[in-house]
Amino acid sequence: MPPKLAAYLTQKTAVIEQALNDYLTFSPDVPRELAAAMRYAVLNGGKRIRPALMLAVAELLSVAEAKILPVACALEIVHSYSLAHDDLPCMDNDAWRRGQPSCHKKFGEAVALLAGDTLQALAYEIIARDCPPESALELIKNLGAASGIYGMAGGQALDLSGAVKTLPELQKMHALKTGALLQYAVTAPLCLAETTEQVRRALQDYADAVGLAFQIKDDILDAVGTPETLGKTPGKDAGKNKATYVTLLGLEKAEELLAAETNKACTSAKIFGKENLLLAMAQYLLERKN
Amino acid sequence: MPPKLAAYLTQKTAVIEQALNDYLTFSPDVPRELAAAMRYAVLNGGKRIRPALMLAVAELLSVAEAKILPVACALEIVHSYSLAHDDLPCMDNDAWRRGQPSCHKKFGEAVALLAGDTLQALAYEIIARDCPPESALELIKNLGAASGIYGMAGGQALDLSGAVKTLPELQKMHALKTGALLQYAVTAPLCLAETTEQVRRALQDYADAVGLAFQIKDDILDAVGTPETLGKTPGKDAGKNKATYVTLLGLEKAEELLAAETNKACTSAKIFGKENLLLAMAQYLLERKN
DSSP states (O other), X not given: OOHHHHHHHHHHHHHHHXXXXXXXXXXXXXXXXXXXXXXXXXXXXXXXXXXXXXXXXXXXXXXXXXXXXXHHHHHHHHHHHHHHHHTSTTTTOOSEETTEEOHHHHHOHHHHHHHHHHHHHHHHHHHHHHSOHHHHHHHHHHHHHHHSTTTHHHHHHHHHHTOOOSHHHHHHHHIIIIIXXXXXXXXXXXXXXXXXXXXXXXXXXXXHHHHHHHHHHHHHHHHHOOHHHHSSOTTHHHHTTOOOHHHHHOHHHHHHHHHHHHHHHHHHHGGGOSSOHHHHHHHHHHHOOO | XXXXXXXXXXXXXXXXXXXXXHXXXXXXXXXXXXXXXXXXXXXXXXXXXXXXXXXXXXXXXXXXXXXXXXXXXXXXXXXXXXXXXXXXXXXTOOSEETTEEOHHHHHOHHHHHHHHXXXXXXXXXXXXXXXXXXXXXXXXXXXXXXXXXXXXXXHHHHHHHTOOOSHHHHHHHHIIIIIHHHHHHHHGGGGGSOOOHHHHHHHHHHHHXXXXXXXXXXXXXXXXXXXXXXXXXXXXXXXXXXXXXXXXXXXXXXXXXXXXXXXXXXXXXXXGOSXXXXXXXXXXXXXXXX
């Protein structure tokens, strides 16, 4: 990774971790197990790709960090709730997450379920309380759309339905399941900035390409990674006869498509100059090992 | 029930059902099972106590129905998501709800879980989109607080922990698990109205008393009701050795406390005149059979 991006990510990740920790610090009279499970589901070493992307876009649009940080945390909290629920036995039944026991393995299914529910409520509360009032309602509407039936949860339902067999079906499923929240990461700062239609469109194109690249990379890592590098169980989708970019295209073609989408993302990002954080982020997502 | 209230409830319930149905009508390209489960979880014959209470308070405060209806629907949607999740095997494991198979019995656990998650997102989206912008953020903050770790879900965690043994513990648990959303039903219209501190306090006292009475009545019905009248399995809490108002106080004392709290509620409600909807609602909640 270019040293400038590495430094940026290190610095921003620290800012995000601190803010998440503050948001997940509760008064002492709350049910302890639930509070601990909420903290565990969020503060257990995620890569913070979504909030880091959001902060990078905000910086390029000259949106103050204090204004975007609550949304970035809300987004990461929604992402984390979805992981706690997806790992449950009735869903993907995954015992490992981020190299540690998944939330229900540590706290039991009931508490993990409630932790996810409570995290989702907290995310909306944070935006309503801490974002500039003139933008907060749009940010909430868009987060609801990105995470609900027309977004993440809709994609998860398609995935679970077993009906995803072809490449177009796979793309539609991932555009919802993973793409919608990544799209939100890139476009939420637009609610807080005045900008041109050209920049708006470039960011949307960037988000589409990065979202697709992200999922292809996930499928490749799932096919070639180990539990040690991934921090979770590899090969699960293929083992369940689920379609992935690797099973449908083969490893080589999947890697070609990943490179092509990363290129598309970079082309869109060039509107911000020859060297910028979004180019570096796309490159980082291409090269990541987990 | 007094005929005036009966007519009011019939009319308002129809308005609420129609609005809920509209909010749960999706474009045809969404995952069908998920959409069906969301509709089932909400539109399967609930009594609509919470939204009806909210509409009654709004009327007394001269808040237009169009302004309060989206919040009333959002509240009922949050209540319904919590029932779909509470009925799951890892939580209360209940196969019946409102006289029909519970959501996971009909759609499977994964879809019921996702339906709950998606309903929660929808609730916040509805308030952000359809409530007057100058009040929507406060309504969202308060709904998050009422349903999260400091409210409903926190109460559910206490209930599941098995640590509730004494009357004060039982009251604290129910103040969160059931009371917080009932409190929201009564106090949310205050965000949309200009009123006096006296009225505000009277509504809060009314909500406290009605919330407590509601739960005592639930415990009494759970002890003396049948599956036919209740539409769900009776005797479950007592069967699990969970403390209830009936197990702690005995049936007779529980009924005395119910009457006393209903009286308190009515005393608070008299600020709106000798005959009013809140008096009638408190009486209805006292006499209900399910």
